[in-house]
Amino acid sequence: MAAPAAPARPRLGVFKFASCDGCQLTLLDCEDELLPLSAEVEIAHFVEASSDIQPGPYDLSLVEGSVSTPEHLERIRRIRAESRYLVTIGACATAGGVQALRNYADAEEFRAAVYAQPEYIETLATSTPIEAHVPVDLELRGCPIDRGQLVEVITAFLADRRPDIPNHSVCFACKRRGTPCLPVSRGIPCLGPATHAGCGALCPAYGRGCYGCFGPSGSTNMPAMIPLLRSDGMSDEDVLRLLHTFNVNDFTAIEPEREHEVEPGTKLPGEPR
Amino acid sequence: MASATAPPAAGDTACVLDRDGMGALVRELRARGRTVIGPTVRDDAIVLAKLESAEELPYGWGVEHEAGYYRVRRRPDGAAFAHSAGPQSWKSFLHPERVRQWAADRGPDGEMTVRPERDEPPSFAFLGVRPCDLRAIQIQDRVMIGGPHRDATYGARRGGAFLIVVECTEPGATCFCVSMDTGPAARPGYDLALTEVVDEAGHRFLARAGTDEGAEILAALPRRPADDLTRTRAREDVEAAAGRMGRTMPEVDLRALLAGTLDAERWNDVAARCLTCGNCTMACPTCFCTTTEDVTDLTGDHAERWRRWESCYDLDFTHLPGGSVRGSGRSRYRQWLTHKLGTWWDQFDSSGCVGCGRCIVWCPVGIDITEEAHALHQESLDGQAGTEDGRP
Numbered sequence: 287m288a289a290p291a292a293p294a295r296p297r298l299g300v301f302k303f304a305s306c307d308g309c310q311l312t313l314l315d316c317e318d319e320l321l322p323l324s325a326e327v328e329i330a331h332f333v334e335a336s337s338d339i340q341p342g343p344y345d346l347s348l349v350e351g352s353v354s355t356p357e358h359l360e361r362i363r364r365i366r367a368e369s370r371y372l373v374t375i376g377a378c379a380t381a382g383g384v385q386a387l388r389n390y391a392d393a394e395e396f397r398a399a400v401y402a403q404p405e406y407i408e409t410l411a412t413s414t415p416i417e418a419h420v421p422v423d424l425e426l427r428g429c430p431i432d433r434g435q436l437v438e439v440i441t442a443f444l445a446d447r448r449p450d451i452p453n454h455s456v457c458f459a460c461k462r463r464g465t466p467c468l469p470v471s472r473g474i475p476c477l478g479p480a481t482h483a484g485c486g487a488l489c490p491a492y493g494r495g496c497y498g499c500f501g502p503s504g505s506t507n508m509p510a511m512i513p514l515l516r517s518d519g520m521s522d523e524d525v526l527r528l529l530h531t532f533n534v535n536d537f538t539a540i541e542p543e544r545e546h547e548v549e550p551g552t553k554l555p556g557e558p559r
Numbered sequence: 560m561a562s563a564t565a566p567p568a569a570g571d572t573a574c575v576l577d578r579d580g581m582g583a584l585v586r587e588l589r590a591r592g593r594t595v596i597g598p599t600v601r602d603d604a605i606v607l608a609k610l611e612s613a614e615e616l617p618y619g620w621g622v623e624h625e626a627g628y629y630r631v632r633r634r635p636d637g638a639a640f641a642h643s644a645g646p647q648s649w650k651s652f653l654h655p656e657r658v659r660q661w662a663a664d665r666g667p668d669g670e671m672t673v674r675p676e677r678d679e680p681p682s683f684a685f686l687g688v689r690p691c692d693l694r695a696i697q698i699q700d701r702v703m704i705g706g707p708h709r710d711a712t713y714g715a716r717r718g719g720a721f722l723i724v725v726e727c728t729e730p731g732a733t734c735f736c737v738s739m740d741t742g743p744a745a746r747p748g749y750d751l752a753l754t755e756v757v758d759e760a761g762h763r764f765l766a767r768a769g770t771d772e773g774a775e776i777l778a779a780l781p782r783r784p785a786d787d788l789t790r791t792r793a794r795e796d797v798e799a800a801a802g803r804m805g806r807t808m809p810e811v812d813l814r815a816l817l818a819g820t821l822d823a824e825r826w827n828d829v830a831a832r833c834l835t836c837g838n839c840t841m842a843c844p845t846c847f848c849t850t851t852e853d854v855t856d857l858t859g860d861h862a863e864r865w866r867r868w869e870s871c872y873d874l875d876f877t878h879l880p881g882g883s884v885r886g887s888g889r890s891r892y893r894q895w896l897t898h899k900l901g902t903w904w905d906q907f908d909s910s911g912c913v914g915c916g917r918c919i920v921w922c923p924v925g926i927d928i929t930e931e932a933h934a935l936h937q938e939s940l941d942g943q944a945g946t947e948d949g950r951p
Contacts, residue, residue, distance in 0.1 A: 325857075461838060461841035463601065464651065466646040471603050479836035505872070
């Protein structure tokens with residue numbers, strides 16, 4: 287009698303779009319979990335880790351990066367079609383990333399200013415999140431993502447349970463770890479009250495105000511948040527810079543109307559000088 | 560109290576400890592196996608932390624605070640307990656922010672074994688409990704262990720805790736314990752009560768025991784009998800503190816006020832300012848809400864259930880199929896305030912507010928519970944004035 291075949295392991299795919307690879311590296315950084323993970327899943331597509339690339343379908347696809355080129359438009363549809371669950375990881379994939387600054391400027395001008403031979407660069411005028419193109423099952427925020435949250439998503443997938451990824455503010459984490467509120471006790475500007483939790487309130491624990499790398503929380507009040515940043519010493523330009531970085535698309539979407547109006551001649555962050 | 564059945568110690572146990580006596584108190588508690596928690600300066604704030612010695616107390620430090628503002632300041636008088644409304648409360652130790660409730664393992668045979676968590680907390684001594692905080696602990700006692708379903712985690716921590724109340728002689732700008740009838744003088748429920756006195760006769764603490772264990776510990780310390788000057792000065796300082804509250808609540812039935820103002824325009828006003836960040840609930844010494852968190856490992860053979868602090872400002876707090884019941888900031892702020900000042904009475908037969916002022920100080924945008932209550936009161940008066948029979 288033949289031995290029973292080992293049950294097929296779920297197939298994991300890791301994919302990259304316009305991004306710096308930092309979020310994929312977070313998976314490689316899961317040192318304690320990597321060996322047991324490879325026993326539980328078949329790592330079928332993870333270019334950062336292995337040149338052994340298997341075709342789809344994939345049971346869980348982790349997608350890093352934003353849609354930034356015409357080729358991306360096709361590729362993300364194919365990956366979606368080949369994936370049972372598609373989870374986007376990081377600010378690029380969930381919000382368009384820092385490269386979405388070009389959405390608020392002239393992408394042609396950037397291309398001409400940055401590249402020696404701009405004719406080699408084929409790019410879209412905008413950088414957009416994956417969700418703008420295909421249905422996404424879960425978004426994992428952060429620049430980069432949090433290792434613990436990534437492990438939570440994978441273990442939840444394996445146990446077929448809902449992952450615990452709270453939608454509330456960074457303040458929850460500061461209070462839980464006992465960090466005295468920076469704006470209140472030191473007058474340090476901090477975007478934590480409007481920022482999505484998930485990092486464990488890392489920066490405030492070291493005396494640095496949150497700069498919103500996880501994007502907006504599920505419940506924000508920017509008309510109240512912005513005056514707080516101003517009263518803690520930020521100029522209007524500082525506030526603009528804070529909101530217009532890794533998650534510029536998501537923060538722009540919730541800014542009060544008046545914040546959209548940029549005085550003529552104002553240089554946006556990252557704009558060619 | 561360390562022992563719930565211990566009667567108040569017989570006779571007058573009042574005595575005077577000097578700064579060495581305070582040092583001896585911490586040593587005595589530690590020698591008895593207690594983990595001493597008290598105020599100390601850390602991260603530009605006076606926080607509650609484990610103390611190795613009384614020298615870690617914030618001697619010579621005070622605080623300056625206002626709505627949304629807190630700064631530590633040097634004090635020339637060397638006082639250790641002349642501060643209020645710190646960033647944490649004792650609930651951090653009695654009702655920790657995250658605790659495991661059980662763990663489960665699946666054996667090679669597929670059999671599941673569930674192990675309830677056996678919390679073996681340290682034997683705490685809390686040094687520097689303010690009278691408002693003592694009341695907050697008693698309110699959480701009612702919530703966590705005062706009903707038919709006792710919370711084992713809280714019960715185990717609270718049951719053995721030795722409480723040293725320090726009366727309040729230096730109320731802050733955001734304090735309103737007088738309005739809530741919780742201070743500034745110590746009320747029953749302590750093992751030891753201290754009153755810090757700093758004057759020309761020196762820096763000292765008037766001490767008295769509330770339980771036999773408190774009396775036993777006092778007896779083991781270098782001390783002297785309470786003299787009239789110290790007694791008088793301690794009484795005067797606490798009485799003076801009662802007159803220096805930075806805030807008041809409107810002198811009305813707050814429960815009725817909140818029940819009658821559910822549709823007030825003021826909720827829109829406060830919602831425009833509220834960040835819905837949840838800081839007030841986590842700084843509050845009585846807010847107790849939690850949610851559960853299930854953790855599994857990669858193999859699926861090990862699972863754990865944890866409990867962590869949750870807040871009514873979190874959209875997930877009322878998440879049901881179809882979305883959050885309280886989707887707007889208005890509905891969430893209103894839920895918090897009406898529960899704290901109003902429906903807490905229906906649920907637990909007391910107010911949920913002790914007047915400590917933490918929610919005012921630690922709100923990043925300085926929303927002030929007393930100002931909101933006054934505004935609701937004013938709006939209800941205005942509404943009555945507009946109708947002939949005085950009814951809204």
